[in-house]
Amino acid sequence: MIINCPCGEKYFNVNPNLIPDKGRTLKCGSCGKKWFYKNENTSQEEEKNPYKFKQTTTSKESVDNIKEFQNDSENDEIRNTTKTTKKIKNKNKKNLNFFKIVFVIIISFSALILLLDTFKIQISNIYPNIDFLLDSLYETFIDIYLFFKDLVN
Incomplete structure (x- = not known):
């Protein structure tokens, strides 16, 4: 499970078994803030399969709409094409100490x-x-x- 710090700068990957149902006090390693975290999802089945997939069927009308949209986008002219040239500094520069x-x-x-x-x-x-x-x-x-x-x- 991913827990984010209240400061919003850091995210932590924590094993859900380490946080009991009552909750636990956590401390951020970078900013030093302490907060109480309680696990809201207590069911183990949801953690095992967090993604649910829906079965959808496509109709001919939706396929035709997609083809029309693709044809319309091919006919549009490209506008406001500007090239920006910046000198990119090579970060792999060899530093001879x-x-x-x-x-x-x-x-x-x-x-x-x-x-x-x-x-x-x-x-x-x-x-x-x-x-x-x-x-x-x-x-x-x-x-x-x-x-x-x-x-x-």
Whole structure:
């Protein structure tokens, strides 16, 4: 069963078994209003089949009236046709967050350092000072770590 808040903004789908015949006090989750709700339909059969269908028969006259109406509507001219053009903003715009970009750069930089450290011997044949540069880079990382550790304390 669907119950609406007295403020008229929210509708709630509530199981009818949760509301006793005497009624229950309800509270809206968005506006905070409290009200007493009593179930007016107590018969279970109406809740099981809330839709009642009527058997109707159509006569030839009603079918002819419908056909005439369709023919009349086809002959009418379309009036007041105006086109409105508005720029529709694309709501699926990809927002590149600054922290996401910084995170990707840090991961890429650490992957590059791991590759250089892994192939240090092979790279030293081409660039002999790579061992010295990696050692100084590691010392720089240790200094930055100690700086932030002292900053926190």
